[in-house]
Amino acid sequence: MSDTTQRTATIAVLVENEAGVLARVIGLFSGRGYNIESLTVAPVDAERRLSRITVVTTGTDMIIEQIKAQLDRLVPVHMVADLSLEGPHLTRELALVKVIGRGEARMEALRLGDAFRARVVDASHESATFEMTGTADKIDAFVALMRPLGLAEVSRTGAVAIARGPRSLAA
Amino acid sequence: MSATLPAQTDQSTLTGAEIVLRALKEQGVEVIFGYPGGAVLPIYDALFQQNAIRHILVRHEQAAVHAAEGYARSTGKVGCVLVTSGPGATNAVTGLLDALMDSVPLVCLTGQVPTHLIGNDAFQEADTTGITRPATKHNYLVKKIGDLSRTVHDAFYVARSGRPGPVVVDLPKDILLAKGTYEEAPREEHRSYRPQTRPDGAQIAKAVALLKGARRPVVYAGGGVINAGPEASELLARFVRMANMPCTNTLMSLGVFPASDPRFIGMLGMHGTVEANLAMHGCDVMFNIGARFDDRVTGRLNAFSPGSKKIHADIDPSNINKNVKVDVPIVGDAAAVLRALIEAWEADGAEQDREAISAWWREIDGWRARDCLRYEQSGSIIKPQHAVKRLYEITREMGRDTFISTEVGQHQMWAAQYFGFEKPNRWMTSGGLGTMGYGLPAAAGVQIAYPDALVIDIAGEASILMNIQEMGTLAQYRLPVKVFILNNEYMGMVRQWQELLHGSRYSESYSASLPDFVKLAESFHARGLRATDASQLDDVIREMIAHPGPVIADICVDQKENVFPMIPSGAAHNEMILGAGQAGGVAGVTDEGKVLV
Numbered sequence: 073m074s075d076t077t078q079r080t081a082t083i084a085v086l087v088e089n090e091a092g093v094l095a096r097v098i099g100l101f102s103g104r105g106y107n108i109e110s111l112t113v114a115p116v117d118a119e120r121r122l123s124r125i126t127v128v129t130t131g132t133d134m135i136i137e138q139i140k141a142q143l144d145r146l147v148p149v150h151m152v153a154d155l156s157l158e159g160p161h162l163t164r165e166l167a168l169v170k171v172i173g174r175g176e177a178r179m180e181a182l183r184l185g186d187a188f189r190a191r192v193v194d195a196s197h198e199s200a201t202f203e204m205t206g207t208a209d210k211i212d213a214f215v216a217l218m219r220p221l222g223l224a225e226v227s228r229t230g231a232v233a234i235a236r237g238p239r240s241l242a243a
Numbered sequence: 244m245s246a247t248l249p250a251q252t253d254q255s256t257l258t259g260a261e262i263v264l265r266a267l268k269e270q271g272v273e274v275i276f277g278y279p280g281g282a283v284l285p286i287y288d289a290l291f292q293q294n295a296i297r298h299i300l301v302r303h304e305q306a307a308v309h310a311a312e313g314y315a316r317s318t319g320k321v322g323c324v325l326v327t328s329g330p331g332a333t334n335a336v337t338g339l340l341d342a343l344m345d346s347v348p349l350v351c352l353t354g355q356v357p358t359h360l361i362g363n364d365a366f367q368e369a370d371t372t373g374i375t376r377p378a379t380k381h382n383y384l385v386k387k388i389g390d391l392s393r394t395v396h397d398a399f400y401v402a403r404s405g406r407p408g409p410v411v412v413d414l415p416k417d418i419l420l421a422k423g424t425y426e427e428a429p430r431e432e433h434r435s436y437r438p439q440t441r442p443d444g445a446q447i448a449k450a451v452a453l454l455k456g457a458r459r460p461v462v463y464a465g466g467g468v469i470n471a472g473p474e475a476s477e478l479l480a481r482f483v484r485m486a487n488m489p490c491t492n493t494l495m496s497l498g499v500f501p502a503s504d505p506r507f508i509g510m511l512g513m514h515g516t517v518e519a520n521l522a523m524h525g526c527d528v529m530f531n532i533g534a535r536f537d538d539r540v541t542g543r544l545n546a547f548s549p550g551s552k553k554i555h556a557d558i559d560p561s562n563i564n565k566n567v568k569v570d571v572p573i574v575g576d577a578a579a580v581l582r583a584l585i586e587a588w589e590a591d592g593a594e595q596d597r598e599a600i601s602a603w604w605r606e607i608d609g610w611r612a613r614d615c616l617r618y619e620q621s622g623s624i625i626k627p628q629h630a631v632k633r634l635y636e637i638t639r640e641m642g643r644d645t646f647i648s649t650e651v652g653q654h655q656m657w658a659a660q661y662f663g664f665e666k667p668n669r670w671m672t673s674g675g676l677g678t679m680g681y682g683l684p685a686a687a688g689v690q691i692a693y694p695d696a697l698v699i700d701i702a703g704e705a706s707i708l709m710n711i712q713e714m715g716t717l718a719q720y721r722l723p724v725k726v727f728i729l730n731n732e733y734m735g736m737v738r739q740w741q742e743l744l745h746g747s748r749y750s751e752s753y754s755a756s757l758p759d760f761v762k763l764a765e766s767f768h769a770r771g772l773r774a775t776d777a778s779q780l781d782d783v784i785r786e787m788i789a790h791p792g793p794v795i796a797d798i799c800v801d802q803k804e805n806v807f808p809m810i811p812s813g814a815a816h817n818e819m820i821l822g823a824g825q826a827g828g829v830a831g832v833t834d835e836g837k838v839l840v
Contacts, residue, residue, distance in 0.1 A: 087435075088434065088435055091384070092372060092376070092382075092384075095373070095376060096376060099376055099377055103377050134564060134568065137564055138561065138564070138565055141560045141561035141563070141565075142561050144560065144561075145405070145406075145438075145559060145560070145561055146381075147380070147381040147401055147435065147436045148435055148436075149435060150434075150435045
């Protein structure tokens, strides 16, 4: 009851692809004072009008159980799963990172991009934009390295996640 | 096809407004509480041309929602509300949140500006679905005539299924005027919302094992038992009696277990009885059925019932382990849970420890003997407790089916403490949100459902002024509601907290410039009565009940009386403050407690 250990949870939510559903989910988090570290949403099944939301959040076990239960009782929610609790899973995030600079700084940025397996998706004489996917940690590390090399702008998707092996989330 | 609604000859001969009414009729709606305005004129026009559904015109949209709550809570049906766009919808918000907190099934139809004007800051436009999202169980904005019937049917399904609650359907005016096809309620299951109502057998078995072995058990029954229908209350009484366990009720569930039964130990919580709170504190097995461990019930969480194993049955899984970690969670409808529990109990060969339970009862009877609700009625000043007690005794002597609603504050707690309820659905109060102004419109809604019953709003002089305009509704529909005001010329509960927590600095809690309630009643075509002396009390009560129309009885009571027992904010169940002349009471509000409401 008094367990105050915080953990990070990656929660996958399968919802009706309808107006207002994202507002319901976000409103639930802000209204009840839960954290959102990242949140992504996109349609995943056009025929059945389903979207998938991935929320990364932190809290005690009791809070995370609450978050799941609160999400589950929203009318347009089909299914909720705490991927971090239910077994091994993959998490990926995509980032676009723009660096502005010339000369040695630019060369160094490109070399590091290579090392991180980031792709250059746009370049000019004074700028380069990298696309990279990976875990949030990896992207954090890359962004930190770019900072002294002319980091100008970062755009990140937030995490998407899926269970490893044959387990799947079905409505 | 009904003769009172236009028959559907052509596939597209119905307007949106007619489709709405047809869907309401199919959903069993007989009464709508509402207030007209520009955006809902098409519905009012359709209402005018039919007789199947009755419309009750209130005087403020908040009251429409409370009236529908009173109707819903006294009948078990879904209440229905109709209001216009913009201010009509925003006025309804308090009522909607009230219904959400107290799990009352409602469908509220709101008008909206035509779809092509949405987002343009049009006259009387409000983002109704945005504003009501956290105040409803679910809401809908209908943007296509083809979605209309299905949406209204869905709204009723969502409102009454699982843990009941209010649902808003926002209806743009062009949709109400468009022509479309009516569709009957879908037969297939809802796509996504399918709450679990049957309990898991293994959890029931665990609960039975714990309860059979209990030496100091307590049954803590909440409003979920009322929402599960009258059968659930009968099953609860059967279980409590066969297991010979003490039963306490929450503010929401009074009447779910007969107050006259010796196993009833009273309401629990902040203003609960000593025996109920000490039984909760000292029990070894707690069976919570349909209650939610509200902060008014638990007091300080880390001192709440420290030595007990807890079983919690609730239809809403998000209530389980929210405030209090429990040992045996059970998800299900209260009636289904109790039925399964009784079956498993009877099939189980184990015997209860009858000796231990007898000893537990002796301990409880010792607490009971302290008579924590005792008060001194001497002299001519009317004690508010005495006023409620006499009201209860006189209505009981008369044997009439009596429904009580309340406003919010001291009078509400005295009503809960001193009025005994034998049956569910007879007690209407704003528990979760604590909405002053709830009681009068709620009583109107109850009286609409039960025209011949005795319906009394036990009120305070401050609360009653928050929806006093509903006296007009009583007059228009000849609703013989009795408004029984415990008039102490203070917002009494505010005054009580100021006395206990803020050095008796009565900041803004005096009810200055009160109206003359007798004249006020008369101006609304009702009877006005007043008692200022204890010797007048019984006569006024009898005259109030005997009068065939609406009455305001202004009962001028002791201004200094406080509600006891009281568990101060941040204190535990065994740290109650008792009334004057009663020993005990560790009392004192800590600094942490002062922060709490």
